[in-house]
Amino acid sequence: MPNELIPELHDVLKLTGEHRHPQSRNPVTGPDTPTWKGAFYHSAPVDADTLRLHLADCLAAASSRPSGYGVSQLAATHKLWKDDPLREASKLELHEVLDFLASDPDWPAFADRYGEALEERAEEAGKGLNVTSLRTHMELTGKFYRLLEGRLDLSAVVQPANWGDANWVSGARETVTQQTKLTVSHLRVEFPQRPVRAKDLNVLIALAEAVARIAQGYPDRVIFAAGQELLVVSPDSRPDAALETELTAAGFSLQARRVTGTLAEWTGQLGASRASLLQLAEAPTQAVHGSLPEIIPPPICEICQMAPGRHPWTGPGEEEESEEYLCANCYGYRQRGARLPQLAAWESDPTTRRLAWFRLELPLSDLIHCLRGLYGEYLAQIGRRPAPDEIEVRFSLLAEFQRDYLRLLEAVRTGLRERFGEDNLQEVLPNLHCARLEDPGQALEVLSVYEHQVRELMPAFLHTQYCPLRARLIVADLKFPFGEIWRISEQATADVQVTLVGARRLRSTHRRLRDVLSLRNLRLRPSALHNLAEIARVSDTLAQLRWLDRSRPSDADTHTYQLIDRHLHWRREDASGLDFEGLVAFAQMASAARPLRGEP
Amino acid sequence: MSAAFLRYELRSDVICLGERLKAGWFRPCTDTVPYSQISGALRWAFGDADLHAAGHFCHYEVDYLVQGPRDRLRDISKLPLRVQVLRQALGSVYVLANEASRVLPEEFELQMGALRSKGLGQCSLRRLGEVPADVSGVLGTLNTRIPLARQEMFRLREVHMPIYGYLFEPTSPYTGNYVLSLFEGTRAVAPPFLLREFCHEDKRRDLRVDEIEMLRQRIEECDHVWQRCTYTPNFLDNVGAVLADHGFGVARTFLATREERRESDQAAGLKEVLRLLETCPRVQQNRGIGRLIIKSLEAMRPLRYKQARDQKRRAR
Secondary structure (H helix, E strand, O other): OOOOOOOOHHHHHHHOOOOOOOOOOOOOOOOOOOHHHHHHOOOOOHHHHHHHHHHHHHOOOOOOOHHHHHHOOEEOOOOOOOOOOOOOOOOOHHHHHHHHOOOOOOOOHHHHHHHHHHHEEEEEOOHHHHHHHHEHHHHHHHHHHHHHOOOOOOHHHOOOOOOOOHHHHHHHHHHHHOOEEEEEEEEEOOOOOOOOHHHHHHHHHHHHHHHHHHHHOOOOOOOEOOOEEEEEEEEOOOOOOOHHHHHHHHOOOOEEEEEEEHHHHHHOOOOOOOOOOHHHHHHHEEOOOOOOOEOOOOEEEOOOOOOOOOOEOOOOOHHHHHHEEHHHHHHHHHHHHOOOOOHHHHHOOOOEEEEEEEEEEEEEEHHHHHHHHHHHHHHHOOOOOOOOOOOOOHHHOOOOOHHHHHHHHHHHHHHHHHHHHHHHHHEOOOOOEEEOOOHHHHHHHHHHHHHHHHHHHHHHHHHHOOOOEEEEEEEEEOOOHHHHHHHHHHOOOOOEEEEEOOOOOEEEEEHHHHHHHHHEEEHOOOHHHHHHHHHHHHOHHHHHHHHHOOOOOOHHHHHHHHHHHHHOOOOOOOOOOHHHHHHHHHHHHHHHOOOOOOOO | OOOEEEEEEEEEEEEEEOOOOOOOOEEEOOEEEEEEHHHHHHHHOOOOOOOOOOEEEEEEEEEEEOOEEEEEEEEEOOEEEEEEEEEEEEEEEEEEOOOOHHHOEEEEEEEEEOOEEEEEEEEEEEEEEEOOOOOOOEEEEEEEEEEEOOOOOOOOEEEEEOOEEEEEOOOOOOOOEEEEEEEEOOEEEEOOEEHHOOHHHHHOOOOOOOHHHHHHHHHHHHHHOOOOOOOOHHHHHHHHHHHHHHHHHHHHHHHHHHOOOOOHHHHHHHHHHHHHHHHHHHHHHHHHHHHHHHHHHHHHOOOOHHHHHHHHHHOO
């Protein structure tokens, strides 16, 4: 039994819909445990621990506004990226929760038992504020509570402690929040390597491991972690140097954005200026590197080109002339051996010709802007017209999104595995997959799986102008070096971009992805698409002329072009998000498509 | 000297710049013109060590060549080498204006980059103008690679977000070191010509590259092609087929035989089109392109002639 304050459980009474705190007329009596004390007194602190809990609660709240927008309806969690209608959350019986609390449970035990209810119940029940679940809020409060441990300097409060005096508590809170600083850093972890061999892809695995190590090693500091992106909180006016050094020492560099503010600013205390995640999204980017020598005498590492190549590598069975000089990091990655078995097997299989690399990116800055846009839409939908600076994206909303983003990644992986089969799919990272293709047309199946899963889990992204997801699909031959694949995916600018290496690019938006994919369902003449693609190989201008030429209405090719035209409303400006080059790329893929197994 | 930099246009049919060989079989290529590459090539060509330059490409097509380097000593072929190259590359190079740069002519050629012995990297440079000495810096994204030690020389100030890498700097004809450098993507205050956001003039020059697009514009602008008639698909198909199969002379003869008939207006217009097509080297090399253009002629009809044609049709 813990016999200590479990900060996560501070809002446990919300599950019952009862607001029977000390200030209420009929306060409830609970077990005599530190956790109950925290749950009961966190909104009216009676000692340093409950004050810390109160501040952690404020930081983890979905809104800095006073509760409820004046609405008392007990609304369930409304996820901004879903289209679910608003509904009421179910309640638990008060005595049941109190009985369980009497056993002084820890947080995992409580979450195990009431996980479903915690996710259904919104942290703030009022319509318009119900955008994060109670579970996310509780977890986040726990993180902030532990983060603030030893950071609240109550000695600065001059008067002797008088926890019974509400005015004194309010003054102490104000003093403490104005003196305690919090730095929030958005870190993007980058690697300098340009991997060519399958073994060199271990750098990606190392990157994922490093991010996971940071998330596990600093669980209370990392608020958000997805792919290469981290949101880290430091209870100081400076960022956490130890955390950043751990990443740079492993050979990675960081792109960092930071905002420092007082607790008063982060909690949106009345009268204080605001520090917000929006400021973070718009803050200038700084680069953080490990130590870089001014001069490197040859040889330089052939993979990363950022350190001396002191370690000669001649792999087993490799000829002497392919000897490479590597730095310690790159040598270490290669020594780990091939950790991607399918890729290694395909390399020795002469029937494998083409691969499709699918990478899903979630830039944190775009996510913040996007959630803000969706929040504004939601408030407008329920008839509220807040001023732009009132639409807040706070830590809890990001954490809530992360939970569903991980579900999306898992669903995409399962979908791809079902569609392509275990033997034809290699997961490199949760957001990076490689599928073996029999023809380029199968690449569209990857997008189809992705679109289906987004429609299931984050449908709002398919009909809003705000979408933070960036899908990159690159079709290349087996021997095409991965370093180039990565570069192409990094340089892609569209929401959804398909690149046929050495040929064309298809750029689209999530809003129009279904229209583009459904082109496959039209009875298009493959030779018409093939002809268009072949003409475009000579000149885009020629292909456009052929496309626009409607002087032979009975011509079969023209009929196909008209069909596409009508389907995409091509003539309407930017209606499909698909430019002419994209159309030709589609033609190149679709004209070569053959059905996959399991399809008629 | 009133100029700070001399501005040159750089053209190359096929070029591979920059990166080192990877895993013994792949050589990637950068789309900038790094300081080390262009300065080294200029020094080699003009024999003066005080030449300093950097630049970038604004238009190119990425392509891949496969080479099979031969080991003559052992009479074997090594692993095939895949080389990433830029084709039809057009870019700009900025040479620091100093005593050494006075020897540079208005136009010259030099070789630069990898696989020069295979014919890659032949570059033509043509002077376009000068960048005045009082050019001021603005915040933007660097579009080239410059060693940190040359930062001042290129007036790179206030580096906000550096992207580091290493460039080779020779210390003798046979030795050298890698020196810490700022790579493309660095956010810094620099003269606009070094920044990605300010290459408008380069982008305008891109238009000159697509010959077919230029040809289309010339046909569209030629009133003789459009003012007298509308073209029937059959007639266009026939003329296109004759051109593709037999060439310009026979196509003209074919049109001459039609001048006495109902199609005389169409024949006159198409003679004008043939004249324009003949001026385009790509059409001369591949008459199939000419056929496609003729077949799609009606799709090029300018709006004002389209309206006139539609009015005529309605009147009928």
